[in-house]
Amino acid sequence: xxxxxxxxxxxxxxxxxxxxxxxxxxxxxxxxxxxxxxxxxxxxxxxxxxxxxxxxxxxxxxxxxxxxxxxxxxxxxxxxxxxxxxxxxxxxxxxxxxxxxxxxxxxxxxxxxxxxxxxxxxxxxxxxxxxxxxxxxxxxxxxxxxxxxxxxxxxxxxx
Numbered sequence: 001x002x003x004x005x006x007x008x009x010x011x012x013x014x015x016x017x018x019x020x021x022x023x024x025x026x027x028x029x030x031x032x033x034x035x036x037x038x039x040x041x042x043x044x045x046x047x048x049x050x051x052x053x054x055x056x057x058x059x060x061x062x063x064x065x066x067x068x069x070x071x072x073x074x075x076x077x078x079x080x081x082x083x084x085x086x087x088x089x090x091x092x093x094x095x096x097x098x099x100x101x102x103x104x105x106x107x108x109x110x111x112x113x114x115x116x117x118x119x120x121x122x123x124x125x126x127x128x129x130x131x132x133x134x135x136x137x138x139x140x141x142x143x144x145x146x147x148x149x150x151x152x153x154x155x156x157x158x159x
Contacts, residue, residue, distance in 0.1 A: 008070075008103055009063045010110045015053030017061075018045055023068035024061050031070075031093035058087070060110055062094065062103045070094035070103045074111055076118060087115045089125035099133075108141060 013020055022042070029038030043051070051057050055076070062070035072092040078085045089111060094103045108123070115123050126149065127138055138144070 007064055008098075008101070008106070010106050011061050011063055012110070012114070013052050013059040013061060015049040017052065017059075018048055020061050020068060021048050021052065021059060024059060024071045024073075027068050027071060027095055028073075028091055028093050031095060032091075058111065058114055060107050062098075062107055064098065069098040070107060072107045072111060074123075076115075076120065085118065085120045087111065087118075087120050087123040089123055092125070105141070 011020070013024070025038045025042060026035075029035040032038070052059060056078075058072075058074040058076065060072050060074075061068045070093060072089060074087050074089045076085050076087055089108070092104060092107060112123055123142075125138055125142075126147075
């Protein structure tokens, strides 16, 4: 799917787009100032092909010519209490030299269209307190809910 956001285009990555996925990971690392997190232990090609070819992961790239200047990663979560799903926008980033040009909004709009086509009932996203640009963007697009987030370690606690 290509969607114009002149001079940018929004493109949905497929299992054949490993070079674009690699560039998207680099864009996330630079934009979030977490180059090591997004670059140190990149997944192997077969893992990325399965992820991009699956039905629960969505990756969109904002392209200017052939350069990835932004993108998002999202997951479709199938609900158990009703026959419906919701889309979790996990990461969204735009390279510093391309911000404030409507790219993030265009990426979210493309995700909304994918969500509608899949019959999802909502797209949701988290923003860190203090990340005012993200909070402003999401406030303009949706309803704010204040929640408390917890990271629970995987290790087993002995009793």
